[in-house]
Amino acid sequence: MEKVLVTGCAGYIGSVLMRLLLNKGYKVKGIDNLQFGGESLLGIYNNPNFEFLYGDIRDNQILDKVLKNVDHVVHLAAIVGDPACATEPDKAREVNWKASNNLFKMAKESDVDRFVFASTCSNYGKMDAGENNFVSEESPLRPVSLYAELKVKFEKYILASEKSDDLTPVSLRFATVYGLSSRPRFDLTVNDFTRQLQSGRELVIYGEQFWRPYCHVFDISRAILMTLQADKKIVAHQVFGVGSTAENYQKKMIVDELLEYFPAAKIKYVKKEEDPRDYRVDFSHIKNELGFKVTHTVPDGIREVKEVLDQGLISEPFSKKYRNV
Numbered sequence: 001m002e003k004v005l006v007t008g009c010a011g012y013i014g015s016v017l018m019r020l021l022l023n024k025g026y027k028v029k030g031i032d033n034l035q036f037g038g039e040s041l042l043g044i045y046n047n048p049n050f051e052f053l054y055g056d057i058r059d060n061q062i063l064d065k066v067l068k069n070v071d072h073v074v075h076l077a078a079i080v081g082d083p084a085c086a087t088e089p090d091k092a093r094e095v096n097w098k099a100s101n102n103l104f105k106m107a108k109e110s111d112v113d114r115f116v117f118a119s120t121c122s123n124y125g126k127m128d129a130g131e132n133n134f135v136s137e138e139s140p141l142r143p144v145s146l147y148a149e150l151k152v153k154f155e156k157y158i159l160a161s162e163k164s165d166d167l168t169p170v171s172l173r174f175a176t177v178y179g180l181s182s183r184p185r186f187d188l189t190v191n192d193f194t195r196q197l198q199s200g201r202e203l204v205i206y207g208e209q210f211w212r213p214y215c216h217v218f219d220i221s222r223a224i225l226m227t228l229q230a231d232k233k234i235v236a237h238q239v240f241g242v243g244s245t246a247e248n249y250q251k252k253m254i255v256d257e258l259l260e261y262f263p264a265a266k267i268k269y270v271k272k273e274e275d276p277r278d279y280r281v282d283f284s285h286i287k288n289e290l291g292f293k294v295t296h297t298v299p300d301g302i303r304e305v306k307e308v309l310d311q312g313l314i315s316e317p318f319s320k321k322y323r324n325v
């Protein structure tokens, strides 16, 4: 049975990924410093194939301990998002660059086979008008925030590492994620817009014309699993965008989907000419190489978030714990 170490295992993506890996027969080890609590792991805590270690990835002694007897590493732990990195820039540099760097070096020295890194489509920044309106893995990267700068820097670093039969690095550039997780996040566009309207608040949209790609948290986890299972030759030193070309939306298009569920919604559009994060992504690479296809769409995400809120499964959706800042 292969053993996977997941850093940031208690997070929004991590807590979904852990369950998927356990269901697929992996042994999983997770490390997290529980910035947003650890309740997301309670449902799997007693699973004999799950091992949790509380700790901070900035601590090399902890890294040494968690890297023992691990076949693969999925590196999710980070200060996540532009606002969180802007609020704590020194911590962001320590975690997203320095500690990540140490983790990679130490994984290389242990017997780890694959190192899957959670990168982001934010790396593209603003797309050029001349880029045929789609960006992909070959497009220039123009990070416009500290968060994206550090993701680009670490991604470049692992991909430039020496090619060998030992550690295989892979970088996955996730689309903006949505949908339900044991650690809900309501600071992500689809989840946030749905929550606002479900609570009867007015939804204020800044720059309805800007494009972004979106992907469900379960599909993100499936893509990670497929990366672990794929032929090593296909994924080694590769970057894959994770999403679907059909799931690029302008904010206005998301609002149109929301109106299907909330016909009486109050929407206010605020004109915004510039947004550094305006991009449409072509996800052919992961589809062609790994056969990855999404199983959820943005309307599915809206429906599921609305349903759990309607049924009261999350009692205080506006609580600070569901935001990363």
Ligand SMILES: NC(=O)c1ccc[n+]([C@@H]2O[C@H](COP(=O)([O-])OP(=O)(O)OC[C@H]3O[C@@H](n4cnc5c(N)ncnc54)[C@H](O)[C@@H]3O)[C@@H](O)[C@H]2O)c1
Pocket: 007, 008, 009, 010, 011, 012, 013, 014, 031, 032, 033, 034, 035, 036, 055, 056, 057, 058, 075, 076, 077, 078, 079, 080, 081, 095, 118, 119, 120, 121, 173, 174, 175, 176, 177, 178, 183, 185, 188, 324
């Ligand atoms: N959610 C998205 O839309 C999205 C999009 C693109 C990329 N990503 C990337 O995916 C990864 C996971 O994102 P998420 O949405 O699950 O975020 P999250 O904030 O919910 O999860 C991150 C987890 O990492 C943990 N963590 C943070 N610093 C740590 C440290 N120093 N030591 C140990 N644990 C630490 C936190 O406690 C948290 O549980 C991140 O690397 C993020 O940059 C997310």
